[in-house]
Amino acid sequence: MDIGLILNQSITQGLGVQAVIFALAAIGLNVHFGYTGLLNFGQAAFLAVAAYGLGVTVATLGFSLWVGLIVGVLAAVVLALILGIPTLRLRADYLAIVTIATAEIVRLVVRSVTLRDIFGGSDGINRFADEFYALNPFSSGLALGPLTFSRNDLFVVVVGWLLVLLSCLIVFLAMRSPWGRVLKGIREDEEAVRSLGKNVYSYKMQALVVGGVLGCLGGFVFAISSQSVQPDNYGTDLTFFAWAAMILGGAARVFGPVLGSILFWFLLVFINVTLTEAVRVGYITFIDGTQVGQIQFWILGLTLMLLMIFRPQGILGDKRELAFDVK
Amino acid sequence: MxxxxxxxxxxxxxxxxxxxxxxxxxxxxxxxxxxxxxxxxxxxxxxxxxxxxxxxxxxxxxxxxxxxxxxxxxxxxxxxxxxxxxxxxxxxxxxxxxxxxxxxxxxxxxxxxxxLSKMTVMQNMLLGAPNQKGENFFRGLIPGIWSGQEKANRERAEELLRHFKLDAKADDFAGSLSGGQRKLLEMARALMVQxxxxxxxxxxxxxxxxxxxxxxxxxxxxxxxxxxxxxxxxxxxxxxxxxxxxxxxxxxxxxxxxxxxxxxxxxxxxxxxxxxxxxxxxxxxxxx
Structure with a gap:
């Protein structure tokens, strides 16, 4: 077994572009669920509308990348309003149902044959981020210990982690403010907050918009890093990986989703490469290399279950504030 | 009486x-x-x-x-x-x-x-204060805008908590209070609304x-x-x-x-x- 290879790949992925994307998605979810108690099971839709907003504006309509980014953010805001207006007056579970359905609707609309001229069908939209890479200040890639990034990847990853830090700063400032206090109050008991003269509906809407916009930054990173948007990248698994990352790191904690996302991708790749290597060398004989893909998720799922049993508040979480009751 | x-x-x-x-x-x-x-x-x-x-x-x-x-x-x-x-x-x-x-x-x-059991007693109280500048998202991001008002609200909350004999519990989670203390907290919090x-x-x-x-x-x-x-x-x-x-x-x-x-x-x-x-x-x- 090549231990060096296993660690190199795991660490590179744990700090790589996937971790950035899921960290941003999970930071948004944390505003929704961790702080406000909103069950958003459609975070993928926020990433999708941002990525498609960018892609369509640049590739289909021919505007610049910067216009595309603005369109993407506006699309996320509009999506939050569409989701929130009918559901935020209802009980929390309705939002969960509507968001999961909406995310699927968004995915099916952009991959539809009828709208192929706009969204590119199942092939998606490609090559719209040259303007971004033209700004790359790095002259070469990075090969620092276990970390290896190509020149372009390095630029995306650095910009991505800066976005993560900026998002964390916004969450940190917002949640220590009286605004964040209202959100936490709503998470605990919205009737009580209402009885104190706060417009609960408006605050829930604001939380949905803020979390959606933070999550949509992950959509930009996803789209730009691969120079493509493809509908099937924005399925329900994206949403639930982001949930897993948030819960793993600890909800209602500023850095919880970031740590969670790093660990999630580190673990996923670590399990995958370790199994692949073990099969290749012959330590494991009862599965073959093609089955590793499934088994890595079994093991990851088991790991998450154990975490929920022994540390239901996540790694950074405070049990007194937010924990999942698995009993 | x-x-x-x-x-x-x-x-x-x-x-x-x-x-x-x-x-x-x-x-x-x-x-x-x-x-x-x-x-x-x-x-x-x-x-x-x-x-x-x-x-x-x-x-x-x-x-x-x-x-x-x-x-x-x-x-x-x-x-x-x-x-x-x-x-x-x-x-x-x-x-x-x-x-x-x-x-x-x-x-x-x-x-x-x-x-609000997973917030502290003090946070419960501060939530009751009306017309808070920092309850707007953008203004909330800049502590300088609301910290003065927050300080005044905190002082008023401390006074009420002293009055209701909850001042020793100010930094405890409200969930740790007894049933009677919660009633007191709820009353004190309502008074924060003036x-x-x-x-x-x-x-x-x-x-x-x-x-x-x-x-x-x-x-x-x-x-x-x-x-x-x-x-x-x-x-x-x-x-x-x-x-x-x-x-x-x-x-x-x-x-x-x-x-x-x-x-x-x-x-x-x-x-x-x-x-x-x-x-x-x-x-x-x-x-x-």
Whole structure:
């Protein structure tokens, strides 16, 4: 077994572009669920509308990348309003149902044959981020210990982690403010907050918009890093990986989703490469290399279950504030 | 119990008021007319007229299922009536959402205490402060804009907590408080809103006898501070002790009104509590 290879790949992925994307998605979810108690099971839709907003504006309509980014953010805001207006007056579970359905609707609309001229069908939209890479200040890639990034990847990853830090700063400032206090109050008991003269509906809407916009930054990173948007990248698994990352790191904690996302991708790749290597060398004989893909998720799922049993508040979480009751 | 000036004032203001349902008051802070709420075929509340005298402690009593809490919910915007009009301090509140009702100065508590248990006692208190600049998302991001106001609110909260003897618990999670302490916190938090009318839904429920006395004292102090209090209660002894005026509900309607001493003697009240054909006075055996 090549231990060096296993660690190199795991660490590179744990700090790589996937971790950035899921960290941003999970930071948004944390505003929704961790702080406000909103069950958003459609975070993928926020990433999708941002990525498609960018892609369509640049590739289909021919505007610049910067216009595309603005369109993407506006699309996320509009999506939050569409989701929130009918559901935020209802009980929390309705939002969960509507968001999961909406995310699927968004995915099916952009991959539809009828709208192929706009969204590119199942092939998606490609090559719209040259303007971004033209700004790359790095002259070469990075090969620092276990970390290896190509020149372009390095630029995306650095910009991505800066976005993560900026998002964390916004969450940190917002949640220590009286605004964040209202959100936490709503998470605990919205009737009580209402009885104190706060417009609960408006605050829930604001939380949905803020979390959606933070999550949509992950959509930009996803789209730009691969120079493509493809509908099937924005399925329900994206949403639930982001949930897993948030819960793993600890909800209602500023850095919880970031740590969670790093660990999630580190673990996923670590399990995958370790199994692949073990099969290749012959330590494991009862599965073959093609089955590793499934088994890595079994093991990851088991790991998450154990975490929920022994540390239901996540790694950074405070049990007194937010924990999942698995009993 | 020594009778304070405010108590004498409150009781004097009610001397000339007729002891009958819907009786007009000399200076009503709250007037409700024709408020009806039906759940399917059941009429839960049907109050043809209700006036609440400013500066008094008024008890709303009645047997289980009389519609007291529903009436509370209607008045405070937590439920919508099928018909009816009501005004608070001359402003019509019908159709107004609950958060706006609270902003007019009419703040309620709940029968099942709603302490925000995974926030600290201090955070609970600060949430009650009105017109906070930092409750806007963008302004909230810049602490310089709201920190001054926050400091003032914190000082006011500390003072209230001291008064309610919760100051030692300020940094504890509200979930760690006892049932009685939660009632106190909820009352203190309502006061952070700076209300004119405090509506307490069963403030004494599930509170041990020692704390009940202190809760009663706190209710009296609300009147001393110039506020009007309307509270729902089951326990007749509590009512007699603290209230200036008693309103009795049964089967959704107001069946009697009067001073605590006299209302207990009324046949309608005895009927409501004990069923009809009883000739026992509810006041008997109290040693008064």
């Amino acid at each position: 020594s009778s304070s000036e405010k108590q004498q004032e409150a009781r004097a203001s009610l001397v000339a008021v007729a002891q009958e349902p819907g009786a007009p008051k000399p200076d009503p802070i709250l007037v409700a007319v024709g408020v009806q709420r039906q759940f399917g075929g059941l009429t839960a509340v049907d109050v043809s007229r209700f006036e609440l005298q400013r500066g008094t402690i008024t008890a709303l009593i009645g047997p289980n299922g009389a519609g007291k809490t529903t009436f509370f919910n209607l008045l405070t915007g937590f439920d919508k009536p099928n018909e009816g009009e009501w005004t608070f301090d001359g402003r019509s509140l019908a159709g107004m959402p609950a958060y706006k009702v609270a902003r007019t100065g009419m703040v309620r508590t709940f029968q099942l205490t709603k302490a 209300p004119e009318l405090v509506m307490l839904d069963e403030p004494m429920a599930g509170v041990n006898p020692a704390l009940k006395q202190s809760l009663l004292d706190h209710i009296r102090e609300l009147r001393e501070a110039g506020m009007t209090v309307l509270f729902v209660e089951h326990d007749m002894d509590m009512v007699r002790d603290v209230s200036d005026w008693v309103v009795v509900m049964a089967q959704g309607e107001i069946v009697a009104e009067g001073t605590p001493r006299e209302v207990m003697q009324q046949q309608a009240v005895i009927d409501a509590y004990l069923g009809e054909h009883h000739s026992v006075s509810l006041d008997s055996g109290s040693g008064s």
